[in-house]
Amino acid sequence: MDLSPFEKDNSVSCRLASQIPDVCKMEDCCLGIDEAGRGPVLGPMVYGICFCPVSKKEELKSSKVADSKTLTEAERENLFQKLDEANSYVGWALQILSPNTISTSMLQRTKYNLNALSHDTAIGLVQYALDSGVQLKEVYVDTVGPAEKYEQKLSHIFPGINVTVRPKADSLFPIVSAASICAKVARDRVVKGWNFAEELGDVETDYGSGYPNDPKTKAWLLKYLDPVFGYPQFVRFSWSTAQTLMDSKAVAVHWDDDEEDGEKTAQRQGNKSMLSYFGASAGGNEQNHQTHRFFTERRLKSLSTL
């Protein structure tokens, strides 16, 4: 798995894929979708797909290649190796969503929640498979939000494909388990080899599991909290853990789309004279004076003092 395209710029979203096995373009195929790294506050979220001909389902199962009950990173690496070796009939593709992509998507003006992001990513990968010539007939995926709704949505977008959305799909369907392995291996490698674009010197890599309730992770976040910038881009700013810590330990920052009422705005502005909006200075007849629209349209005002 060559991660260099992502490592070149780990602030964006990146797609990686294996070669498409010829047989997948000729025979009916099944495809599994799974993700890794949805919950942690650190590092990327990775969506993976794995596909093979329907006729090879049993072969996949018996090769134990799709046995994701294994827990260790080393064992997963091993299994991924096996999948890679089965490249005559198994193909895979990944979408690596950098923590920066997750933050900026979820903190957009028109808010984009994690479920929507997940759905769109999964859909994008399936579309990629189709565009690459894979003869897809069956898709299996774990639930993201309400299962029935997701199934309906996917069936609508991919007519002619049998879509199955089930909780715990990775233990029910080997092809989903295989996708899960690809996704997890990618996430583990990316996190391990994370290159901090920020100039922070040597960054401690002992951040525990990366989950918000892990005390080691919390300690790491506290250690690397900057009062102005918050955190490096390794952190998902849209996570409430990150937000709460910044609210209490970092300086406050206000955006024009903050939910704030006029009174709070006045407070924050230190109750600047309302008259300052009319480009006039204190005293005199400024109440009658209307600043020319050339200035008001460009937010230009006179000052009475520095």
Next chain:
Amino acid sequence: MAAKKKRATNVQNDSWVVVAADSVIDTHSSDSDPAFVRLRNPSTDAASLYMLSAGDKQLFEVKAFEEDFHSWFVGQTVQRDGRLLFVTPMDPLYLILPYLSKAGKEGKFQPVNQIVMDEDFPACSRLLSCTRSLASLLHIAEEKEMGSLKFHRYSHEKTMIWLQKKVERTVVALKKKNISVGEGVKSTTYIRVKSESDHHEEDYLRYAHGLISEYISEDLSKALLSHLQLPELTSPKETEPPSKKRKLSDKPVEAGEDYTKLNSTDFARKPPKKMTAAQKTLSKVDKTGMKTMMSFFSPKVKAEKK
């Protein structure tokens, strides 16, 4: 992402980001510095901030570009105050004029240094040291010499001619910079009687007159208006939202106000979301040369609040 924190009051700002005419720093010498001074604003009669270059050779006015929710990074510092100050050359005659005009009521010729005095604004006598001041007095006053002394008396006629030239210079600059001066409101009622180019010219004259009026008293502004042969507008203020009055003409009409640019803390209203009847009419009009509606309702518009 609601910011529920209490705002820390803005402790007095101690740094400013400024765009200043080169002559502010070019002309400084080791024995004198430029200085910000407060002088009487000729339009509002209240204190406004100006600047005098080293040795009081040149006068500048100070304006602040101010939008809500901005801060600066300057090198390795952050500056909370997000304003950008402009220090631009100012014609000292605008500030000298009110004193001359007031003294002119007595009808006598007087030495100018006895006229340009203000107990509220002691710095005003420094205006006479500006390079341009004494030489340009002839634009607004008659001069008599007695030996080595000069005496001046305000001349309304000369002032009108001078101001007219100012207006004309301004019109040239407005055209050159393609500043939008269209109003949609004319001095006549809504039947066009003049040719298209005359209308256009009137828009420029009114706009330029309005700009020059920022530097003269209201009385003088009115006198200038009639000197320019521009009748006073019988219809409500030019700054009325143009959607209230829309000409049924085939000349392209621009919205006079871009509502999306109004910060909701400045004004109570929010950007309009539906087309008013006037805007619907506009949609039937020839729109060559107009910006599309969509350029006014850009993604900058705030997301709908709950």
Next chain:
Amino acid sequence: MGGVVSLSNTRKTAGTTSGVEEENTSCCKKMSCNASVIRVHVPPEGQLQRAPVHLLPCEIEHSGSAQVSQYFTATTKDRKCEKTVSFRGRELKGQEISCPQGYTGLVLKETNKPGSDQEDRTVKVSSVFDKLTYWNLETPPNSDDMIVMAMDWPELADAIHGPVQD
């Protein structure tokens, strides 16, 4: 400007603050407060420092040191017609603009604020710039951006204030 009337009414209830705009209202009754000047100390040419200047689309409640080059400059990406960076997890798009012809950017700093507002003050030019980068929240920079429009002003100022031909 239909909002004029209501806003001037609320002025009375705005309350007292440290806002400098309000200061002048009460002290203008004494002539002395308008006598004070603010001197601008300009270091010699050779000593003028340059510092990069960025205008952000958010208010940061802090004035003082910040790790700008480590967090901000280091992660800024230069794309075809815009720069991109994230600040606190929000995407910013920026553009570098130059000071108008005949103008220089200055950063003024006041080190010792005097006790009363009747005393003279001094600011010094702490750095200069001839370009600044302004950032929008997500919106690509374009000519309708307010700061770009504000840059119209110096050229127009020259027309309004320049000497008329005799």
